[in-house]
Amino acid sequence: MDAVLDNVDLYLKGFGYTIFLFLVSAAISLVLGTLLAAARVGPVAVLRTFASAYVALVRNTPLVIIFLFFQLGAGKIFDWLRFGWVDIHIGPFDFTSFFTAAVAALSLYSSAFVCESIRAGVNSVGLGQAEAARAIGLPFSGVMSQVVLPQAFRASVPPLASTFIALLKNTSVAGVFGVLDAAARMKGFTNDHADQRWGIFIAFALGYMFLVAIVSAIASVLERRWRVV
Amino acid sequence: MRLIRTKAVVAGLGLALSLVACGDAGSDSEGADVEVKEDAASEFDDGTRMKELADAGKVKIGVKFDQPGLGFKDAADDIPTGFDVEMAKILAADLGIAEDEVEWIETISDNREPFLQDGTVDLVLASYSINEERRAVVGQAGPYLVTGQQLLVPEDSDVESTDDLQGKEVCSVTGSTSLDNAEAEGMKPVGFDTYSECVEKVLDGTVEAMTTDGTILAGYAAQNEGELKVVGEEFSEENIGVGYSKDHPEMCQWIVDTITQAHEDGLYDDAFKATLGPSGVDTPELPEMDACES
Amino acid sequence: MTALEHEPRTAGRGEPLVVLSRVQKHFGQLHALKDIELSVAKGEVVVVIGPSGSGKSTLCRAINRLETIDEGTITLDGQPLPQEGKQLANLRAEVGMVFQSFNLFAHKTILQNVTLGPIKVRGMNKADAEKKALELLERVGIEHQAEKYPSQLSGGQQQRVAIARALAMEPKVMLFDEPTSALDPEMIKEVLDVMVDLAKQGMTMVVVTHEMGFARTAADRVVFMADGAIVEEGTPEEFFTNPKSDRAKDFLGKILKH
Numbered sequence: 001m002d003a004v005l006d007n008v009d010l011y012l013k014g015f016g017y018t019i020f021l022f023l024v025s026a027a028i029s030l031v032l033g034t035l036l037a038a039a040r041v042g043p044v045a046v047l048r049t050f051a052s053a054y055v056a057l058v059r060n061t062p063l064v065i066i067f068l069f070f071q072l073g074a075g076k077i078f079d080w081l082r083f084g085w086v087d088i089h090i091g092p093f094d095f096t097s098f099f100t101a102a103v104a105a106l107s108l109y110s111s112a113f114v115c116e117s118i119r120a121g122v123n124s125v126g127l128g129q130a131e132a133a134r135a136i137g138l139p140f141s142g143v144m145s146q147v148v149l150p151q152a153f154r155a156s157v158p159p160l161a162s163t164f165i166a167l168l169k170n171t172s173v174a175g176v177f178g179v180l181d182a183a184a185r186m187k188g189f190t191n192d193h194a195d196q197r198w199g200i201f202i203a204f205a206l207g208y209m210f211l212v213a214i215v216s217a218i219a220s221v222l223e224r225r226w227r228v229v
Numbered sequence: 230m231r232l233i234r235t236k237a238v239v240a241g242l243g244l245a246l247s248l249v250a251c252g253d254a255g256s257d258s259e260g261a262d263v264e265v266k267e268d269a270a271s272e273f274d275d276g277t278r279m280k281e282l283a284d285a286g287k288v289k290i291g292v293k294f295d296q297p298g299l300g301f302k303d304a305a306d307d308i309p310t311g312f313d314v315e316m317a318k319i320l321a322a323d324l325g326i327a328e329d330e331v332e333w334i335e336t337i338s339d340n341r342e343p344f345l346q347d348g349t350v351d352l353v354l355a356s357y358s359i360n361e362e363r364r365a366v367v368g369q370a371g372p373y374l375v376t377g378q379q380l381l382v383p384e385d386s387d388v389e390s391t392d393d394l395q396g397k398e399v400c401s402v403t404g405s406t407s408l409d410n411a412e413a414e415g416m417k418p419v420g421f422d423t424y425s426e427c428v429e430k431v432l433d434g435t436v437e438a439m440t441t442d443g444t445i446l447a448g449y450a451a452q453n454e455g456e457l458k459v460v461g462e463e464f465s466e467e468n469i470g471v472g473y474s475k476d477h478p479e480m481c482q483w484i485v486d487t488i489t490q491a492h493e494d495g496l497y498d499d500a501f502k503a504t505l506g507p508s509g510v511d512t513p514e515l516p517e518m519d520a521c522e523s
Numbered sequence: 524m525t526a527l528e529h530e531p532r533t534a535g536r537g538e539p540l541v542v543l544s545r546v547q548k549h550f551g552q553l554h555a556l557k558d559i560e561l562s563v564a565k566g567e568v569v570v571v572i573g574p575s576g577s578g579k580s581t582l583c584r585a586i587n588r589l590e591t592i593d594e595g596t597i598t599l600d601g602q603p604l605p606q607e608g609k610q611l612a613n614l615r616a617e618v619g620m621v622f623q624s625f626n627l628f629a630h631k632t633i634l635q636n637v638t639l640g641p642i643k644v645r646g647m648n649k650a651d652a653e654k655k656a657l658e659l660l661e662r663v664g665i666e667h668q669a670e671k672y673p674s675q676l677s678g679g680q681q682q683r684v685a686i687a688r689a690l691a692m693e694p695k696v697m698l699f700d701e702p703t704s705a706l707d708p709e710m711i712k713e714v715l716d717v718m719v720d721l722a723k724q725g726m727t728m729v730v731v732t733h734e735m736g737f738a739r740t741a742a743d744r745v746v747f748m749a750d751g752a753i754v755e756e757g758t759p760e761e762f763f764t765n766p767k768s769d770r771a772k773d774f775l776g777k778i779l780k781h
Contacts, residue, residue: 043607072429082435096398097435098419131589132626132685136640136692137616139609146643151630176403176422178430184420187339187404194342195365 003193004203013092014185015207020093021171021181022211025106026164032107033114037152038144040115041122051115058112063170066109067177070101098178105177106170113163121156122148154226161219165212172208182207263318263496269325278477282351283324290317291336291350291472295423298448298505299356302333309333312444313354313469315500316373319491320352320471320484338405342367345474352480353472356442358406359519368477370484371470373497375516377463378410379443381431381450388438390461391416400427400439407441410465416440424449432456442467447508468516481521488515537565540727541586541696546595548581548751555581556592557752563696568728570738570759573748574774579731582748583700586729587618600695616644619689619697623704625681627673627688633660634669637688644692652691659687663717679710683717690721697721699730735778739763747771 004011039051058066075082083100125148133147153160175184186204190197266272270283282288292313293300302309308328321331336344336355344350345367356376359369380399382388395415401407403420411418419436421427427439428449439446446459471488473480491497492515501512541563548556555578563569571579584590586597588604588611597604599618605611627636637656641647647655660666663683665676673681682702689697699718703711715737722728722741732738738745738759745762747755749770755762766772 072426075433075435082433084435094398094417098398126626128622128624128626129628132620132622132628132688134589134612135587135615135618135620135622136688137612137614137644138640139612142612142643146639147628147630151628154630176420178398178400178419178421180418180420184403187420188409191338191404191406192360192362192409194363194367196362197342197366 003189003196003200007189010185010188011182011203011207014180014182015211016093017099017174017179017181018168018171018183018208019211020095021099021102021106021174021179022164022168024103025110025171026167028103028107029110029114029167032111034118034149036111036115037118037122038149040119041148042144043140055112055115058109059116061109063105063109063173067102067105067173070105071098071177099174102171102174102177102179106167106174109170110163110167113166114160117156117159117163118149118152120159121152121154124155125151154223157219157223157226161216164219165215168211168215169208263315263322263328265322265327266325269323273483277479277483278351278474279324279480279483282326286326286330287332288321288324288326288330288352289332289334289350290321291334291341291344291353291355292317293337293355294335295425296356296445296448297452298508299442299445300354301448302335310504311448312374312500312504313356315504316471316488316491317352317354319496319500320354320487323483323487338402341472345472348474351473352484355472356445356467356469357472358467359470360406363472366475368473368475368481369470370473370481370521371488371518372468372516373471373488373518374444374469375513376442376444376467376469378407378440378465378467379446379459379463380438380440380461381428381446381457381459382438383431383434384456384458386437386458386460388460391464394438397438398436400430400436401441402427405441406465406467411440414464428453428457442469444505444508444510447505447510451508470519478522485518485521488518537567539563540565540567540600541729542596542598543582543586544596544598546582546585546597547593548578548585548590549593553751555751556585557750559595559753561746561753563727563729565727566725567743568722568726568730568741569744569746570742571729571731571746571748572733572735572738572774573754577748578751579748580700581751583698583729583731586696586698587615587620589620612644616640616692617695619692619694621682621685621689621697621699621702623701625673625678625685625705627681627684629673632670632672633665633676633684636673636684637691640688640692656687656691659690660684662690662720663687664713677710678706679713682706682710682714686714686717686721696727696729699728699732701731701733703732703734733778735763747774749774 036051036054039047042048083097086095086097086100088095129147129151130143133143138146171181172183175181175187182204186200189200193200270280273280273283292309294302294309296311299311300309300313301311318328321328334350336350336353341353341355341357342363345353357369359372363369380388388394391414397416398419399411399416400419400421401411402424403422408418408420424441424445430436431439443459443463450457450459471484497515498512506512539562543559543561546556546559559582571582573579581590585592599614605614628639631639634653634656637659638652641652641655642649657666657669660669663686665680665683668676668680676684703714706714715734718737719741742759744756745759746753747762755766755768755771766775
């Protein structure tokens with residue numbers, strides 16, 4: 001544990017990257033997953049087929065393979081997929097191609113699960129709600145955005161919370177793909193302080209548990225606040 | 230900690246028993262450069278780990294599989310190659326065990342101590358830097374090689390030293406000492422699972438350089454001749470040693486003696502020339518090895 | 524039943540507003556609509572009755588294309604129903620629909636339920652939409668519940684809100700798909716009263732119902748359906764006192780016995 005206490009700045013910086021990876025990927029996968037869910041339940045057959053194929057492909061692929069694709073494959077096909085154009089520095093944090101590739105992998109992966117969570121929510125909204133919305137003349141986008149999705153999101157909060165908790169922990173894969181996140185820091189610490197392995201494991205496990213607890217707490221607040229009266 | 234140690238002892242005992250059960254010491258298959266000792270078991274005192282291993286005719290050695298020149302094995306190979314592996318063969322041969330009787334197990338930076346503690350391997354020769362923290366949990370004999378960290382850059386790169394890479398991204402293996410050193414030198418470390426992924430990133434220009442022990446880099450430079458080169462002064466000193474379990478402190482002196490003897494016989498130099506020599510690294514003197522405790 | 528005790532209107536037949544011609548619809552093996560010919564004039568109140576499974580709900584839902592049809596044409600105000608997209612949405616804005624199960628938006632307040640269409644579809648500003656919504660809610664007697672959520676209201680109240688929600692779009696025609704079938708008996712009257720008022724004010728209405736009292740009092744025309752076909756139609760007077768078809772006689776015999 002001393003190893004962590006003596007290097008608490010590195011510990012916090014590691015979790016800083018973890019949090020950034022999580023927040024950015026969560027936001028992107030929420031948007032992407034929602035669009036996918038809308039495509040899956042929508043009236044356009046081509047989009048329905050595309051969205052189901054996307055979900056089937058991405059959900060059945062291990063996350064590490066998606067990471068490998070972005071780190072070692074995608075850039076060979078399309079140069080912009082090397083993400084060399086990303087170069088942002090905020091305080092002690094550097095967001096470059098490695099961070100971006102990790103966000104791309106995490107977002108694409110999680111969006112498939114977000115899509116399925118929201119689709120489950122959409123299915124829980126009675127058909128009559130959508131019919132009533134169509135009956136007052138709302139177009140498909142309005143039916144979704146005004147009536148179906150707001151209700152679907154409420155029903156989706158518990159499965160979405162699970163998806164995001166998984167995402168939070170999945171960020172650790174980025175540790176072996178060029179991002180010095182908490183998991184990478186933990187490996188560094190255990191390498192340097194082989195005698196304190198257990199203390200280091202516990203310190204980092206507690207860090208992840210703390211972050212997961214925050215996500216769970218937010219989820220339960222939303223669930224309570226959005227409960228249909 | 231106590232819990233783990235107890236577990237390691239239990240695991241070690243179990244292992245020893247199973248090894249004894251295997252029987253059949255010695256082997257008549259010839260090593261490439263190293264002469265396998267006949268009737269090795271008789272040379273060790275009863276109760277020593279060396280005697281047990283020699284009796285069993287089996288030893289499990291952890292090496293790296295992804296470091297050309299030190300420890301490298303691709304899917305087609307049965308036996309890994311590299312300087313660490315040659316050193317391992319010398320030790321095995323002294324136990325009367327030929328290279329094809331050795332169980333070669335891949336170890337990565339993360340699992341070397343746990344593998345030694347739980348008996349998954351008997352010895353570790355995996356570019357294993359000696360340091361105090363490691364010596365608190367496992368035994369480390371040596372060093373048998375001193376290396377320093379350098380930079381591997383594309384052939385046409387202008388980078389000459391770490392000064393040229395201040396604030397720049399430099400690749401190494403996640404959780405390695407090299408990565409920490411790079412950070413301490415003012416570079417921005419980028420960690421991957423294996424060195425080969427870093428080489429990939431240097432070749433495609435995503436990062437300007439990768440860094441780790443010069444010997445490892447030399448191996449990659451040789452593998453990618455004309456595309457990559459090793460540059461810069463060594464900016465760290467790594468003392469590479471042999472890892473063994475703390476449960477068998479008697480192994481330390483045996484390792485030191487065996488390697489010293491191999492050096493006197495010229496086997497050490499031969500091993501170096503055969504493995505790291507082609508990368509253009511001069512054969513060093515055998516470093517003065519640390520004294521073994523009692 | 525005071526509100527229902529008035530003479531059937533003999534509203535002057537205006538221009539045909541809704542016209543169904545040779546409409547066919549299948550659900551798999553089931554022939555749900557058979558060669559339907561029906562014309563509803565402006566200001567006319569048409570009540571569709573028939574045994575369950577006769578296709579009357581499907582007919583009603585086909586008029587704003589909540590059900591697609593296999594063959595034939597449906598026109599509204601002379602325009603054929605668009606296939607989908609923006610034009611279809613525009614058409615639906617002109618057709619009010621009241622469902623058996625109310626289908627109020629569960630996550631929105633009563634007021635928001637009524638203002639959603641005017642604001643999002645008609646582009647009305649919020650203040651105007653709310654003013655109008657409160658007027659409509661007052662007309663259906665729910666003005667004091669505007670800030671509540673649908674689940675806090677009784678079924679009868681919810682259905683009256685649903686009528687207000689449809690009226691807020693100022694539709695050309697109102698479709699009622701069994702509006703009282705999901706209600707407890709004591710709440711049926713409050714909904715029918717609102718519907719009778721609407722009829723009196725000249726709204727064009729197509730009402731699928733089992734409420735024979737409403738059909739007698741408010742309908743200009745009764746359409747009797749069985750097995751997906753229109754079997755018989757006529758004024759309420761003709762139909763209830765002197766049904767021509769055996770199917771209608773049989774149906775009326777069954778429901779009037781109780």
